[in-house]
Amino acid sequence: MKDESVKDTDYSLDELKDEPETNIYAEVFLGSVRITGVKVNYYHICKTKLWLFSHNINLERGDDNVALGKILHEDRYKKNLKNITIDGISIDFVKTGKRTEIHEIKKSKKMDAADRAQLLFYLYYLKKRGFDAVGILNYPLLNKTEKIEMNAEDEANIEREIEEIKKIVLSSMPAPMHKKICLKCAYQEFCFCGRGDKNGE
Amino acid sequence: MRENFYILQDGILKRKENTVYFENKEGRKILPINKISSIFAYGNLSFSSGVVSYLSKEGIPIHFFNYYGFYEGSMYPRETLISGDLVIRQAEYYLDPEKRLCLAGKFIEGACGNILKNLKYYARNREDIQEIIENYVTSIKTELSRLIDAETVPSMMRTEGKIRELYYNALDEIFPEEYRIIKRTRRPPNNKMNTLISFGNSLVYSTTLSEIYNTQLNPTISYLHEPFERRFSLSLDVSEIFKPILIDRIIFKLVNKNMLDDGCFRGEIGNMLLSDKGKKIFLKEYDEKLKTTIKHKGLNKSVSYKRLIRLELYKLSKHVLGAENYKPLVMWW
Numbered sequence: 459m460k461d462e463s464v465k466d467t468d469y470s471l472d473e474l475k476d477e478p479e480t481n482i483y484a485e486v487f488l489g490s491v492r493i494t495g496v497k498v499n500y501y502h503i504c505k506t507k508l509w510l511f512s513h514n515i516n517l518e519r520g521d522d523n524v525a526l527g528k529i530l531h532e533d534r535y536k537k538n539l540k541n542i543t544i545d546g547i548s549i550d551f552v553k554t555g556k557r558t559e560i561h562e563i564k565k566s567k568k569m570d571a572a573d574r575a576q577l578l579f580y581l582y583y584l585k586k587r588g589f590d591a592v593g594i595l596n597y598p599l600l601n602k603t604e605k606i607e608m609n610a611e612d613e614a615n616i617e618r619e620i621e622e623i624k625k626i627v628l629s630s631m632p633a634p635m636h637k638k639i640c641l642k643c644a645y646q647e648f649c650f651c652g653r654g655d656k657n658g659e
Numbered sequence: 660m661r662e663n664f665y666i667l668q669d670g671i672l673k674r675k676e677n678t679v680y681f682e683n684k685e686g687r688k689i690l691p692i693n694k695i696s697s698i699f700a701y702g703n704l705s706f707s708s709g710v711v712s713y714l715s716k717e718g719i720p721i722h723f724f725n726y727y728g729f730y731e732g733s734m735y736p737r738e739t740l741i742s743g744d745l746v747i748r749q750a751e752y753y754l755d756p757e758k759r760l761c762l763a764g765k766f767i768e769g770a771c772g773n774i775l776k777n778l779k780y781y782a783r784n785r786e787d788i789q790e791i792i793e794n795y796v797t798s799i800k801t802e803l804s805r806l807i808d809a810e811t812v813p814s815m816m817r818t819e820g821k822i823r824e825l826y827y828n829a830l831d832e833i834f835p836e837e838y839r840i841i842k843r844t845r846r847p848p849n850n851k852m853n854t855l856i857s858f859g860n861s862l863v864y865s866t867t868l869s870e871i872y873n874t875q876l877n878p879t880i881s882y883l884h885e886p887f888e889r890r891f892s893l894s895l896d897v898s899e900i901f902k903p904i905l906i907d908r909i910i911f912k913l914v915n916k917n918m919l920d921d922g923c924f925r926g927e928i929g930n931m932l933l934s935d936k937g938k939k940i941f942l943k944e945y946d947e948k949l950k951t952t953i954k955h956k957g958l959n960k961s962v963s964y965k966r967l968i969r970l971e972l973y974k975l976s977k978h979v980l981g982a983e984n985y986k987p988l989v990m991w992w
């Protein structure tokens with residue numbers, strides 16, 4: 459993102475700014491199921507992953523990818539970091555037009571459907587709280603940004619996805635299906651370790 | 660990949676900020692915390708303040724072994740990978756007799772599969788004993804086939820006991836006289852082979868426990884062994900599969916290559932112990948074994964023996980989650 463976008467820390471969303479913690483979590487409760495941006499993201503990547511993550515089956519204590527995301531955040535975006543983040547995503551406030559701008563930093567090179575959906579979820583979340591917001595996806599590795607706005611169709615989509623996520627989380631674990639992204643997935647060993655074993659000799 | 664750290668001497672663990680030292684009369688050694696998966700303490704280990712909480716925070720279990728080299732207990736770090744859902748289902752599989760029986764049987768099935776592999780492997784190129792080993796293999800298979808009819812876990816245990824006896828009898832045919840088991844005894848072991856088996860089994864138990872720590876499985880809920888048998892009874896269950904794969908093969912190598920001399924043992928018959936020299940040789944073999952890799956067909960990549968334990972735990976997790984029936988690991992190599 460560019461530095462010339464004027465940010466004004468005094469223009470405040472009071473309830474956000476008053477948080478003693480600098481991190482807030484965007485979540486929507488559907489009955490017992492907590493829907494978060496990450497879950498929306500996983501919904502688009504893999505249902506098994508969504509399910510495992512939602513049931514707290516995490517495999518590593520320290521994940522390199524998470525660390526990389528943090529470094530990108532801290533180093534390249536130091537200047538732009540505000541004291542408010544949603545699930546680790548920084549929020550800026552743009553003066554002109556008084557629109558809230560939320561920035562998500564992506565370490566991948568691809569602008570994929572999952573990133574977009576996750577951001578749309580945040581816009582949806584903010585809208586429900588009365589903030590007209592626009593999303594900015596930042597791809598430092600590509601030196602590129604992308605602006606995301608939510609239209610009525612997106613909104614209907616998000617609502618449908620939220621329902622769908624709830625259903626998946628409340629059902630039993632979806633069987634892993636091998637796809638290209640499995641090769642990069644932290645659950646790969648978990649998902650496919652049983653293949654190739656046979657009984658007896 | 661993090662590694663095990665074995666301490667054979669007596670000494671003290673000291674912490675200075677984020678560095679942990681092992682110290683005794685002979686000197687001081689830095690423990691590379693970021694590279695350690697577990698600490699195996701064979702000597703008398705004492706701690707200066709803060710060390711235990713620091714290691715716990717870093718997620719490093721310490722396993723303690725007594726004078727005989729047997730497992731005594733562990734400092735099991737605070738759990739950080741928790742899934743309430745998985746624990747509930749783990750318990751469900753214990754409480755439901757049918758589900759429990761099914762899982763208990765799988766551990767025996769896996770252990771026996773590996774035992775049979777071992778017998779075939781040991782008897783390879785041994786024309787003198789081939790026939791007799793074949794007979795043992797047949798008897799073990801017959802016992803194993805009875806497993807399906809077992810209606811209770813204790814009766815499964817009895818079957819397992821019989822299979823183990825047949826196995827040890829068969830091993831007595833394979834190994835030189837000096838290493839006859841005759842009757843498997845536990846604490847303290849009364850002959851060389853029992854000493855080696857007990858020492859090794861303690862290692863597998865501890866290693867498995869460390870691996871369980873890295874999953875969401877609760878180490879106290881088990882199926883073949885009763886949860887009250889030992890604090891971490893799930894480790895006993897899963898160890899069954901790995902004892903023949905890891906320990907029996909190591910012993911076979913040590914004996915077959917004449918790697919153990921009399922200086923490796925101390926004590927008399929009836930109270931046989933591994934000496935420090937013996938322990939060192941064994942631990943070196945064990946560590947190398949854990950690091951050895953083999954090609955995993957399902958994952959299409961090489962995995963270490965140590966990793967295989969973790970994969971077994973993943974399979975078990977998936978079983979209780981209802982995603983995939985558990986099939987125990989039987990050596991395919």
Ligand code: SF4
Pocket residue numbers: 503504505506507634635636637639640641643644645646647649
């Ligand atoms: S390994 Fe593949 S199937 Fe398993 S969670 Fe990851 S993406 Fe989904």
